[in-house]
Amino acid sequence: MLELRHIHKQFGSRALLRDLSLRIAAGEIVALLGPSGCGKSTLLKMVAGLEPADQGSVWFNGQDITQQPPERRGFALMFQDFALFPHLNVLDNVAFGLVEQRLPRAQARQQASAMLGRFGLAAQAQQQVWTLSGGEQQRVALARALITAPRALLLDEPFSALDAELRQSLRDEFRQHIAAAGMATLLVTHDEQEARAMASRAVRLQDGQLQPLW
Ligand SMILES: Nc1ncnc2c1ncn2[C@@H]1O[C@H](COP(=O)(O)OP(=O)(O)OP(=O)(O)O)[C@@H](O)[C@H]1O
Numbered sequence: 001m002l003e004l005r006h007i008h009k010q011f012g013s014r015a016l017l018r019d020l021s022l023r024i025a026a027g028e029i030v031a032l033l034g035p036s037g038c039g040k041s042t043l044l045k046m047v048a049g050l051e052p053a054d055q056g057s058v059w060f061n062g063q064d065i066t067q068q069p070p071e072r073r074g075f076a077l078m079f080q081d082f083a084l085f086p087h088l089n090v091l092d093n094v095a096f097g098l099v100e101q102r103l104p105r106a107q108a109r110q111q112a113s114a115m116l117g118r119f120g121l122a123a124q125a126q127q128q129v130w131t132l133s134g135g136e137q138q139r140v141a142l143a144r145a146l147i148t149a150p151r152a153l154l155l156d157e158p159f160s161a162l163d164a165e166l167r168q169s170l171r172d173e174f175r176q177h178i179a180a181a182g183m184a185t186l187l188v189t190h191d192e193q194e195a196r197a198m199a200s201r202a203v204r205l206q207d208g209q210l211q212p213l214w
């Protein structure tokens, strides 16, 4: 269970998040919708531990993790702009999280290779990431987010650069993976259809607060 309790966040004179609370069960996908600039990405970064809250707390499985640094939370965050490492090839981008966890490089690459296979990228493993198409880069970012078997998954518009067919197949792949792995998942999307295809519940962020949509 991932939980936000009474979160407040202020940038200058603007209160971006006001007394905001949210609970996401293990294996549950909650969609987060809302107008551009309303604070969706900021909220995701707060859960990841990259952006401190002014007030309130973040909890995981009954433990207060508000002060925990990102690397200790065991969460995966996929940014809007992918943020792949330009100096690493596709395989090493995906293997990165495992190497960070001190898995021997050969083993990390083996697991990364299997993950790339699942995402239809086996042939691109040795390419530099900047030679890939936008949709391919997005799939590398998804593979990289999942490789460490995170406890929670934070996705910021993860399927936006994909064509309709690929989007559909990746949505299905993700839904299954999330349910099987029991990850609490927060999915930011502008696309209500995507929210309905992926999530069991949706909330709208507006004027700093969450309203239940369905
Ligand atoms: N570190 C910061 N300092 C000051 N303002 C910030 C900071 N980070 C974000 N903001 C502002 O907070 C607001 C919310 O930004 P955020 O990226 O969370 O929006 P968003 O809902 O994800 O929008 P979009 O749908 O366009 O991605 C924006 O107006 C942004 O400029």
Ligand SMILES: [Mg+2]
Pocket (backbone or CB within 6 Å): 040, 041, 042, 080, 156
């Ligand atoms: Mg955003």
